[in-house]
Amino acid sequence: MDASTAARLTANEHRFRAVNERLEGDVRAVTAEDERIGFVCECSLTSCRQSVSLTPVEYRELRSSEDRFAVVPGHELLEIERIVGRAAGYVVVEKLAD
Amino acid sequence: MPAFGELSAADRELALLEAVFTHAPVGLAYWDGALRYRRINEALAAINGRPVEEHLGRTPSELLGSLGAEAERHMGAVLESGRPVLDRSVRGDPAGGAVDRHFVASYYPVVEAGGAVIGVAAAVTEVTAQQTAEAERVDLLKSALAARALAEAAQIRSELAQDDAEAARARTELLVEAEARMSASMDYATTLEAVARAVVAAVADWCVIALAETPRGEFRSVAVAHVDPVRQAQLRAATDDSEQRAMLEALGLEHALVVPLRTADREMGSLTLSLSDAHRRFAAEAVGLAETIASRAALHIRNAQLYTERSHIAHTLQASLLPHALPDVPHVEVAARYQAAGDQNEVGGDFYDVYPGEDGSWWALIGDVTGKGPEAAALTSLARHTLRSSAAHDTSPAANLRMLNRAMLADTRSTRFATVVCARILPAEGRARVTLAVGGHPPPLVLHADGRLEAVDVRGTLVGALPAPSFADVEVELEAGDLLLLYTDGVIELRTPDPGYGERRLRETVADQAGRPVEEVLEAVLASAVDVRGRRPRDDIALLGLRVCPAA
Numbered sequence: 032m033d034a035s036t037a038a039r040l041t042a043n044e045h046r047f048r049a050v051n052e053r054l055e056g057d058v059r060a061v062t063a064e065d066e067r068i069g070f071v072c073e074c075s076l077t078s079c080r081q082s083v084s085l086t087p088v089e090y091r092e093l094r095s096s097e098d099r100f101a102v103v104p105g106h107e108l109l110e111i112e113r114i115v116g117r118a119a120g121y122v123v124v125e126k127l128a129d
Numbered sequence: 130m131p132a133f134g135e136l137s138a139a140d141r142e143l144a145l146l147e148a149v150f151t152h153a154p155v156g157l158a159y160w161d162g163a164l165r166y167r168r169i170n171e172a173l174a175a176i177n178g179r180p181v182e183e184h185l186g187r188t189p190s191e192l193l194g195s196l197g198a199e200a201e202r203h204m205g206a207v208l209e210s211g212r213p214v215l216d217r218s219v220r221g222d223p224a225g226g227a228v229d230r231h232f233v234a235s236y237y238p239v240v241e242a243g244g245a246v247i248g249v250a251a252a253v254t255e256v257t258a259q260q261t262a263e264a265e266r267v268d269l270l271k272s273a274l275a276a277r278a279l280a281e282a283a284q285i286r287s288e289l290a291q292d293d294a295e296a297a298r299a300r301t302e303l304l305v306e307a308e309a310r311m312s313a314s315m316d317y318a319t320t321l322e323a324v325a326r327a328v329v330a331a332v333a334d335w336c337v338i339a340l341a342e343t344p345r346g347e348f349r350s351v352a353v354a355h356v357d358p359v360r361q362a363q364l365r366a367a368t369d370d371s372e373q374r375a376m377l378e379a380l381g382l383e384h385a386l387v388v389p390l391r392t393a394d395r396e397m398g399s400l401t402l403s404l405s406d407a408h409r410r411f412a413a414e415a416v417g418l419a420e421t422i423a424s425r426a427a428l429h430i431r432n433a434q435l436y437t438e439r440s441h442i443a444h445t446l447q448a449s450l451l452p453h454a455l456p457d458v459p460h461v462e463v464a465a466r467y468q469a470a471g472d473q474n475e476v477g478g479d480f481y482d483v484y485p486g487e488d489g490s491w492w493a494l495i496g497d498v499t500g501k502g503p504e505a506a507a508l509t510s511l512a513r514h515t516l517r518s519s520a521a522h523d524t525s526p527a528a529n530l531r532m533l534n535r536a537m538l539a540d541t542r543s544t545r546f547a548t549v550v551c552a553r554i555l556p557a558e559g560r561a562r563v564t565l566a567v568g569g570h571p572p573p574l575v576l577h578a579d580g581r582l583e584a585v586d587v588r589g590t591l592v593g594a595l596p597a598p599s600f601a602d603v604e605v606e607l608e609a610g611d612l613l614l615l616y617t618d619g620v621i622e623l624r625t626p627d628p629g630y631g632e633r634r635l636r637e638t639v640a641d642q643a644g645r646p647v648e649e650v651l652e653a654v655l656a657s658a659v660d661v662r663g664r665r666p667r668d669d670i671a672l673l674g675l676r677v678c679p680a681a
Contacts, residue, residue, distance in 0.1 A: 043285070043289055046285050047282055047285065050278050050281045050282050050285070051278065053278070054274055054275065054277075054278040057274045058270075058271050058274050058275075061267045061270060061271065062271065068271070068275070069275040069278075069279075070275075070278070071278050071279055071281075071282035072282075076286075077286045077287075077289050077290040077293065078286070078290075079286065080279065080282075080283055080286075082275070082278075082279060
């Protein structure tokens with residue numbers, strides 16, 4: 032995969048991250064720390080309509096890194112990212128450096 | 130029991146308090162210092178799922194288990210501090226069931242007149258319905274927010290898919306346009322310039338298409354395009370200049386993509402795309418597009434080169450089938466015209482010739498071999514050279530046509546035939562005797578000096594078609610100023626709805642030319658035929674004119 036495509040796909044994942052951050056902010060006051068929230072899958076597949084379940088604690092840990100995203104297992108693109116964690120219903124991927 | 134009005138004042142107060150306690154819609158109870166139930170109203174007893182009597186003398190933990198123990202902690206705090214503990218949430222089913230119930234309980238000290246805390250009282254309200262409603266509201270809110278997030282993500286993905294589809298459509302359009310341009314022209318330099326411009330508009334800042342045209346493989350740019358017109362000029366200069374490197378650096382190029390121009394049998398050059406912005410990259414789709422364009426361009430260039438080569442061969446071959454120059458025939462003014470029709474890289478079958486005989490006579494030929502291409506060219510050559518050879522042995526044009534007929538039938542490689550006019554001319558001062566024979570060809574015209582026009586009355590079968598052809602010699606006497614016009618059927622077969630129109634038009638055109646030089650007559654005839662056909666003839670045209678010069 033060329034660098035331009037990789038950059039475009041990464042930009043897409045950042046758009047999904049923005050959606051999830053807004054969701055997390057909106058439900059924070061009414062969600063228990065151990066309660067699972069259905070966040071959108073942050074993959075780059077245009078056909079994806081799936082969500083991933085994370086607790087607020089898990090989500091904050093994910094967001095502590097700029098380059099990490101939560102995707103449905105199998106939605107990772109190994110040309111631009113590597114899997115750095117697995118949990119029930121989702122995997123955590125980290126962008127490869129340019 | 131005495132009526133309420135018969136009671137003493139103190140008893141009435143006590144009865145009133147008892148009624149309030151008993152019928153309050155919230156649970157109320159009183160525990161002594163050992164936390165044993167001393168009083169409990171019906172509401173709280175109902176919450177606990179036990180009759181009032183079952184409570185009295187027992188502690189909450191004895192009756193209610195863990196829920197009772199929790200209540201005892203609060204009551205202990207009240208006894209110890211003398212201060213109330215208010216609005217404690219309690220979750221569970223005191224009645225021992227599995228129902229998820231919610232309560233709010235407040236505990237407060239019961240103080241005697243002397244100020245000592247002698248027990249604890251509590252008010253308990255069940256809020257299960259409110260809690261359930263609130264939980265449902267929160268769940269609905271969370272579901273709505275999650276649904277909104279999914280919808281936003283779907284919108285983003287839809288936009289991305291739309292972007293991808295739009296980009297794919299643009300690439301397809303570019304390819305279709307490039308394909309159309311390359312298919313419509315054999316001028317590949319001009320075509321590729323347009324293709325380079327289209328590529329630049331789509332995926333790059335500049336594009337150079339270069340061909341390796343020398344034995345040493347040096348490249349020559351044939352198409353250059355840049356998004357910036359100023360840099361376009363710089364680029365055009367740079368790609369043909371020895372100081373290329375410095376000029377290219379001045380253009381600020383950051384990324385380059387070089388794709389070979391390659392056909393099945395050769396490497397032809399390169400297509401180079403470049404970006405001036407360091408932050409941009411060539412996407413995989415751009416690489417694929419460049420490869421496709423390069424592939425089509427290579428094929429286009431190769432086809433154009435082959436077309437040019439074929440065209441050159443065809444012109445050379447065609448020229449070899451016609452006299453290099455017409456001879457000077459004594460007392461006769463001679464001129465000829467030839468115009469090929471259709472594709473310029475095919476050899477036509479029309480021919481003419483003028484050459485001297487052995488006895489002071491001159492021979493004039495005009496003919497048309499069916500078809501086009503190498504086979505027609507070979508037969509044309511056969512016809513010309515057979516007639517030239519046979520003329521040395523026989524003075525009869527009809528006999529010469531029979532010789533040609535035999536030669537063509539003997540040529541088993543060909544199934545073609547020809548139409549021919551063969552004329553033998555005996556020129557003299559101010560006159561000429563012409564003997565001619567025709568094989569399947571339109572009869573020659575004679576334009577007399579006085580303006581009369583007549584077709585020579587001569588007929589004959591096609592040459593090379595029949596083993597027993599019919600040819601006959603006809604003699605025509607020409608006087609000074611008379612013109613003999615030989616022509617091929619391209620002049621009269623104008624493909625108009627009126628089948629006789631071409632012949633009438635030829636006669637009208639020629640009739641207007643009396644007294645004019647042969648060159649002008651032929652030009653007029655040619656212009657007339659070509660004009661009718663929309664500036665280009667649909668069939669080859671050959672004209673041969675011979676005019677008897679006036680006596681000195």
